[in-house]
Amino acid sequence: MAANTVLNYLPRESVVHRLTGTTKLAFFLLFTFASMITYNTWVLLGLLAVSISAFKLSKIRFKEVRFMMIFMLVFLLLNNLFIFLFDPDQGTTLYGTRHVLCHLFWRYDLTAEQLFYMVNISIKYFVALPVAILFISATNPSEFAASLNSIGISYKVGYSVAIALRYIPDIQRDYHSISQAQQARGVELGKKEHFFARLKNSVNILLPLILTSLNRIDTISNAMELRGFGKHKKRTWYTKRSFARNDFIVLGLGVVLLGAILTVTILFGRFYNPFV
Secondary structure, three states: OOOOOOOOOOOOOOHHHHOOHHHHHHHHHHHHHHHHOOEOHHHHHHHHHHHHHHHHHOOOOHHHHHHHHHHHHHHHHHHHHHHHHHOOOHHHHHHOOOOEEEEEEOOEEEEHHHHHHHHHHHHHHHHHHHHHHHHHHOOOHHHHHHHHHHOOOOHHHHHHHHHHHHHHHHHHHHHHHHHHHHHHOOOOOOOOOOHHHHHHHHHHHHHHHHHHHHHHHHHHHHHHHHOOOOOOOOOOOOOOOOOOHHHHHHHHHHHHHHHHHHHHHHHHOOEOOOOO
16 A cells, blocks of 8 residues: 655645646735734634635545644644743733743743733644645646746746655655565564664665665756756746636635735734733
């Protein structure tokens, strides 16, 4: 059975997949910028609803992106931990009040303001991640390269990104195949072995994986050179599509969301303060 891969294109018959790569890239940038400029809890919850709705429309199942979700949760927990360790009074400084819930140790008091601030940070992650995963999983790499080129980025850079996105699942499949071959030779990589023993045995996979990757990179480079890649300043795109009605609707939605959030931020500030 083929290994499950992450950060790869998942073709579906959905509204999101039928959008052009340029539309998805533009909406992703507009949506990400909108989520970055505000810490207003109500605004973030509204963006979260949009993000989850877009994810459901894509028909991509949660189990297909479960690894990325788990990775995000681990990163989020570590981020909140370090925020608290380095500046436990950041929330107090931002909101201007101090309500101590409990004393932990030394100079560390858990305050309602700090907890509320970290909740807002967490919501921002949950807002941005589904759209980011959706952009990668619902956009064909070749179409993604065309979309980058359409906004002024060199087609060489766009094509390099497209190849990298196509290459990630190949690396994961190679790792899975080499891992199974090593286990067939008696190298234990399962959960029965201790963590450090598994880590040591995993090193045996790295050398053949690196050699396989270098060989594939050399093959791709030679093929592109033989075809005269990069000879001209412009190129045409096989996967580039014209804008349809849904593309204009989504772009309009992205602009409206950004404009509304900028307006709310200017009128009411970046932070919603429930403590005053």
